[in-house]
Amino acid sequence: MPHLRFDETVSGWVIFSPSRSRRPHSRSFADPVADTTEHNHCPFCPGNEKLTPPEIYAERPNGRGWQVRVIPNKFPALRIEEDRQRVVDGFGNQWMGGCGAHEVLIESPEHSVFLPYQPIDQIERVLRTAQSRYNDLMRDQRFQTVIVFKNHGVSAGTSLAHPHWQLIATPVVPRLLRLKHFEAAEYFDRTGRCLYCVIAKRELDAQERMVTANKEFVAFCPYAAHVPFETWILPRKHQSSFGQAEPDKLAALASLLKDVLLRLTAGLDNPDYNLTIDTAPRGDEEKSYFLWHLRILPRLSEPAGFEMGSGMSINTVLPEESAKFLREVDLPA
């Protein structure tokens, strides 16, 4: 059964999800990989809907087939049925029930079209669906955050090639989000300003790390990027939660996201990457100190012993170089 255990040494929870692994031998301990490049065996392709758990949501505009489809993850990290009782065992170790949710958002019926090659209105549909699922999951008062993310490519953790996003609702605020909120709150207490709004303004002023921008969003490689080509997309106007973004804002984001991912995909020969949406946890949606944003983290190099031991990244490419390279990519017409 999924559950969480508390790691006292770093003051954070770890999710245990034994159903996600297979029998105990060698690589079979890894996440289940079932990459079916053949269309007719892909559970995310139209016609194979019976291979997935029951549909949670879909958009079927104009009576056509579905254009996006949301289903429960077949190997959920956390489950709605679990409780969230905290238990301390006889040795002082603390665990809690694996209460949460784990959904898959299938980006489009097309098996082999990567997100940036979709039309803008399809990308907008994906973002709108992600937001709608985010808001629906957050209606469950047991969930403290919903992590919205996308893995592109095997080294980024994709187990199924058909393009998709995932949402995981967690019963606690995860360690990194807590840290980011703590630092942003501390900055706000000290300066009266939102750290992320300040950063967006800095990057617009400095220009050298800018990748692209439009009326609603800016995209840049952050000053202290942890990996080569790390790119952030920030709203220009303060807004704490992704759940609050207005429809025209999501349309603007779709357009900018397409632009950024096209540059990355065309310029770097389709690199693997992770994409996450960082947003305020429950109860902080109305606070002035956190700005929701996207982080795109290409997987061109992997953390090794130094990073594991120190928690400190070594980045071999300056964000000024990364940004210049991405700015200068010749985009397909």
Added chain:
Amino acid sequence: MPHLRFDETVSGWVIFSPSRSRRPHSRSFADPVADTTEHNHCPFCPGNEKLTPPEIYAERPNGRGWQVRVIPNKFPALRIEEDRQRVVDGFGNQWMGGCGAHEVLIESPEHSVFLPYQPIDQIERVLRTAQSRYNDLMRDQRFQTVIVFKNHGVSAGTSLAHPHWQLIATPVVPRLLRLKHFEAAEYFDRTGRCLYCVIAKRELDAQERMVTANKEFVAFCPYAAHVPFETWILPRKHQSSFGQAEPDKLAALASLLKDVLLRLTAGLDNPDYNLTIDTAPRGDEEKSYFLWHLRILPRLSEPAGFEMGSGMSINTVLPEESAKFLREVDLPA
């Protein structure tokens, strides 16, 4: 030039080391990989010493060739020649000079013998050399920590196959170590006890996560392991710094490390892994709240978007299962 930049959003430093990458195109942004499986081109093999920067240290017992050899890393993340001045630019971004050190410890003259297949006295020599380099580097008052680590296998970040360790001295206390020390200090303030000593005792009492032990050390899969088969090795007696370990303690560690790595290597078909030594930073070596220890982190699954977004791990194998599996491995006679 290597330098560090401060990431205000997580309150931690990132190392920028542009010399470690090559020209800006595609995979060439990744760490330099020069895996020369052929003995005659390997810069770490005897006879090829001229291919490395000048030797820092070596042991040549009984007038034979070297048995361990320490050299500067040819692509250093940080360098002794850099200063550590902190500078705030006109936009409020903070950076500092890339002052530090980056050394490579070649484990043995043998290109193709993995650490657990070395005799115990050779493993002891490796640990003694690592400790001696640790203590020597810490004599430089500019360095706050020395991260001692080993990458085994390509997915763990190895760029040269010949078995080796690395040491990186940093001019600041890295984020994860600061967090671990903070949590341990807080635990000590609250309970008057060392958190790690308490954990070692808990595991000895509970038994179900124990892998192996000897007079001086215990090896177990921690209660809230972040990855499958994560294994910690802790001294039985309190000691804050790896630099303080007595010679007979290092001998006992060599024997236990061989045991643990044999189980891992034989049981899981030679998995890639990272190994790190966590130890008290400068100034905390005499404090009672931190116990130096080894962490072995097999790379059987990779962090993906959820982990990047949340900082929270999803582990698919319970540490009780991992430990049982490792305990039951049939060791070669």
